[in-house]
């Protein structure tokens with residue numbers, strides 16, 4: 001599964017994440033620390049995701 | 065997860081509100097939180113002339129969009145800090161946003177003011193963020209006063225405010241505790257300062273910006289490693305995860321039951337500010353912080 005992480009603009013290869021929550025856990029993020037976007041749509045943590053999906057994880061932290 | 069209002073698929077989950085909203089209902093929720101903040105804290109009215117500090121990030125642009133939709137009299141001010149690889153991008157986002165949404169925009173260039181941040185950074189032997197913050201506060205306030213705005217609004221959100229409060233508490237900084245809040249009244253030489261997004265988390269403003277079609281800038285400032293509160297924000301995120309709703313109750317509890325006591329103490333201890341002889345800005349020192357920075361900037365190594 002190809003995941004684009006922003007703002008770094010890095011691709012991460014994550015296997016076997018079946019839900020958004022799962023994916024965020026693998027990226028060591030809490031659900032309110034990123035927005036998860038698929039085809040221009042926002043996904044809540046309970047949504048199922050597919051290995052074919054291309055997904056953007058935009059980290060929130062404007063820690064500056 | 066379904067939106068409780070219209071039963072379609074939710075787009076934004078909000079554990080602290082026990083709900084997940086669809087895009088349209090989330091925007092309604094966001095609007096109501098802003099309206100509630102404005103009403104409960106009497107931040108401003110339709111009569112006021114409001115200057116919004118626009119950094120180009122999600123919070124300030126979301127604020128500008130929302131106040132515009134609610135029919136307030138607003139204009140934006142962006143400060144171009146002249147930081148290579150960062151300021152250009154931020155300015156570009158602000159200019160495009162204001163063009164696309166029809167927001168009046170003013171831009172102040174720190175290069176022209178003789179205070180480009182990278183030069184300030186080199187000249188002073190201390191973290192640049194505190195100086196940068198001071199410079200920004202000074203110029204936002206001055207611009208508002210000089211151009212007939214009576215309110216200055218910033219995009220500080222609940223995470224910013226809760227982290228600042230936490231940090232002030234950890235140091236028992238009475239003076240800062242007494243003067244923290246989303247509703248600082250005008251004083252001699254200072255315009256009224258408000259933070260209408262104080263009820264909304266960073267997560268919520270990010271979702272709002274996305275859903276409102278705002279193309280915000282999310283590349284961080286190269287100096288932001290030294291920015292304050294990063295660690296406190298992370299701590300509070302953990303707390304919020306375990307106990308949803310903690311951040312807002314911590315902050316609102318302070319506003320409603322804590323702040324008064326500190327304000328009173330500070331009144332008894334703090335010195336009265338007088339106008340700076342160099343520029344008229346209120347200061348408790350001999351000259352104000354900005355005239356001091358200018359003095360050092362002008363001096364030899």
Ligand code: SF4
Nearest residue numbers: 064193196285287288
């Ligand atoms: S991170 Fe620091 S230097 Fe950069 S804009 Fe913010 S306060 Fe200024």
Ligand SMILES: [Zn+2]
Nearest residue numbers: 067070086089
């Ligand atoms: Zn809905």
Ligand SMILES: [Zn+2]
Nearest residue numbers: 340343352355
């Ligand atoms: Zn001065």
